[in-house]
Amino acid sequence: MSRHIPVQRLEPVAASPGRAAPRKNKPADAQIHTRSFTGLFRSIRIAGSGFLFLLFFGTVWLHWDGRQAVLWDLSESKFHIFGATFWPQDFILLSALLIIAAxxxxxxxxxxxxxxxGYTCPQSIWTWLFMWCEKVTEGDRNQRIKLQAAPWRINKIARRTTKHALWLAISVMTALTFVGYFTPIRPLAAELLTLEIAGISLFWVVFFSGATYLSAGWLREAVCMHMCPYARFQSVMFDKDTLAIAYDASRGExxxxxxxxxxxxxxxxxxxxxxxxxxxxxxxxxDIRDGLQMECIGCAACVDACDSVMDKMGYARGLVRYTSEHELQGGKTHLLRPRLIGYAAVLVVMIGALVIALNQRSMVSLDVIKDRGLFRxxxxxxxxxxxxxxxxxxxxxxQHYRVALQQSDDFQLNGKTELTLAPGEIAEVPVxxxxxxxxxxxxxQTLEFVVTDTADPDVRSVAQSRFVAPINR
Structure with missing residues (x-):
């Protein structure tokens, strides 16, 4: 769907990059029809999006040691990522990774x-892709505006049908790939092509296809403006040295x-x-000339468009550019400042801690469950x-393992104390x-059970439990 805004003259409003400016309201049912453009930031976005598409759609098809290279195997409760396998006991590492990302x-x-x-959010990337499909099937901005107003005839029906067919095809491919990270992609794709897909797999493919089609094709900017919480709290993190897209009113007016x-x-x-x-x-x-607004996603489309106009007029570029409030006021942008240094320091510490945790992660896991009976x-x-x-x-x-008790002079472990496990095997051993x-x-009293790799004693895991006994016998 496109959205069209009637061209109006908007008076300049004094606003800083860190604060949203008042702006004129547009009709609730107005449609936005974006115009085609070229420029540096568009090229950067296309290159970045291409890499992310390749990463998303390509990684799921890679194989490693006879299995899918990246797979969150829900049925087996483990996550394969190339040569490493992570278990539910390792999910604290996933929490740390999410905190680092935040x-x-x-x-x-x-x-x-x-x-x-503007450059890496999936909502933005898929929206730009759907807008490209719109341009290919319905033409550039003016053609789409005319088509929107035209009566429903064969030409309009054909163009709209082709557009929605492309949207649906991309949506299904996206859903199939996403579900393929949780269910092996090759049999899933074969089932889809032969129309044999059913059950929970069919549900999630249909669900994510619909979600992609709806959010990137129909909702578009509504997701960024009304559904994404990031737009609401971004201004809290802005300061006078934050680089944001802004219109230089002192030069433009x-x-x-x-x-x-x-x-x-x-x-x-x-x-x-x-x-x-x-x-x-x-x-x-x-209109970026109204100042920074909550709806601005920082995509720099306006920068590319304005720079192209300045080139044609023979004026210097940068009327709309990445800048800071300090620079707009005639000062200098301070790139290094306490808040940014603080975030960077926390990031370095957390990334370092994650690397150490991954390096020290035990490749054998031990859990001890005591029988409900007290003693015998x-x-x-x-x-x-x-x-x-x-x-x-x-x-x-x-791997071959040995089970023992640590500091157990008063206790004796009975049962199977040596065992061999296949890759990824889980064994439950009664002792x-x-x-x-x-x-x-x-x-x-506290007991410490330890399981050790017989070939490498440094590979070990320790778990505690309680030993219950009567005081008076």
């Missing part, structure tokens, strides 16, 4: 505003048309020729407790622990 987003926002939204080659001073005007190109290319339909007396007259040991081989090779002393030191 602080990274905060840091980049303090430094350069909403560049995440007063606005007015003039012939090419006419110097602004000769016409008694500023550099802005009031062509509204910045409005026509904006995917959220705002065995045939030798010893007090005995029963336990179930859950051992997981987290490596991609068969018992007998009290060797005539009298226990207390009614409840």
């Amino acid at each position: 602080f990274g987003l905060f840091a980049i926002t303090v430094f350069a505003g909403r560049v995440w939204c 007063s606005r007015g048309p003039r012939k090419r080659g006419v110097e602004p001073a000769q016409a008694g005007l500023g550099d802005c020729i009031d062509c509204t190109m910045c409005v026509q290319v904006c995917p959220t339909g705002i 007396e065995n045939s030798l007259g010893q007090i005995e407790n029963i336990y179930s040991l859950k051992i997981i081989n987290k490596t991609q090779q068969p 018992s622990v007998a009290l060797l002393a005539e009298r226990p030191k207390s009614s409840s």
